[in-house]
Structures are given as structure tokens and as C-alpha cells.
Amino acid sequence: MFRRLLIAVLALSAAGFALAAYSMAHKVGFTSGAFCDINATFNCDVVNKGPFSEVAGIPVALLGLVAYAFYALAAGLKLRQPGDKQVTAFLLYSSFFGLLFALYLTGIEAFVLHTFCIVCLTSQAVILALFACVARLAWMEEHPVRGFFNRLFRKGSV
Numbered sequence: 001m002f003r004r005l006l007i008a009v010l011a012l013s014a015a016g017f018a019l020a021a022y023s024m025a026h027k028v029g030f031t032s033g034a035f036c037d038i039n040a041t042f043n044c045d046v047v048n049k050g051p052f053s054e055v056a057g058i059p060v061a062l063l064g065l066v067a068y069a070f071y072a073l074a075a076g077l078k079l080r081q082p083g084d085k086q087v088t089a090f091l092l093y094s095s096f097f098g099l100l101f102a103l104y105l106t107g108i109e110a111f112v113l114h115t116f117c118i119v120c121l122t123s124q125a126v127i128l129a130l131f132a133c134v135a136r137l138a139w140m141e142e143h144p145v146r147g148f149f150n151r152l153f154r155k156g157s158v
Contacts, residue, residue, distance in 0.1 A: 013072035020064030047117035
């Protein structure tokens with residue numbers, strides 16, 4: 001199960017990297033993105049070329065490329081050194097913040113732009129699945145985060 005989760009993280013990282021690469025190619029005009037521009041509700045051009053497509057001048061797609069590359073690298077390291085809990089911590093916290101950033105971007109799409117990018121939504125599903133795999137991995141190896149979850153969901157605390 002442990003190895004399968006890491007392989008799933010590698011596969012999800014590759015999928016996320018491919019989606020981010022497509023978004024980056026669309027951002028710089030290398031691809032048209034025509035399949036993604038369905039109507040006013042689903043339009044990648046509005047999302048990927050709009051004012052929220054960059055953070056401090058850095059394209060969000062480029063941030064995705066870097067993040068997914070680091071997730072894959074860390075999962076590969078974890079496969080080689082299964083006992084290294086620091087790699088698990090890196091994967092757990094970075095994928096958690098990646099998920100939060102994805103939720104922020106979804107909020108921008110829903111409440112500010114009022115349009116969605118299919119590629120972006122797919123990438124957000126990928127980071128959610130990746131985080132779920134990493135959280136399960138951390139739980140299995142009894143990472144210190146397990147104590148946090150135990151306290152959070154202790155009977156009578158919610």
C-alpha cells in the first residue's frame with residue numbers, strides 16, 4: 001500500500017505537470033486552447049490570460065510546473081528512502097498549501113471571473129487527489145501530523 005501511494009503521487013505529479021505545461025503553452029500563445037473555450041462559463045482564455053493568471057509577474061502555470069516537479073522528485077526520493085519522514089513532511093505540507101492555493105484560484109474563477117477553465121479544474125482535482133494520497137501516506141507512517149488529526153477529530157471535540 002505504501003509503495004502504491006507513492007506511485008500514485010508520481011502519476012498524479014506527471015498528470016499535473018502535463019496540465020500545467022499545457023496551461024503554460026496556452027498562456028504564452030503556443031497553443032490555441034480552442035477545446036477549452038466552450039462558452040461564457042467555461043473559457044480558458046478568460047482565466048489563463050486574465051489579470052489573475054500571474055502572481056507577482058510569475059505565471060500561475062509556471063508555479064504549477066515547479067510544484068508538480070518537486071512533488072515527483074520528493075515521491076521518487078521517498079521510494080528510494082522510505083524511512084525519511086522529512087520527505088513525507090515536505091510532501092504533506094507543500095501539497096496542503098498547493099491545495100489551498102488551488103481552492104483560492106477556484107474562488108477567483110467562481111466569484112470574480114464568473115468563468116472556469118477546464119484544464120485548471122482538472123489540475124485542481126489532481127492536487128486534491130495528490131494531497132489525499134500524501135495524507136494517507138503520512139497517516140500510515142505515523143507522522144506527527146497523525147496526532148493533530150487525532151486531536152482534531154477526537155470524540156466530542158467537534
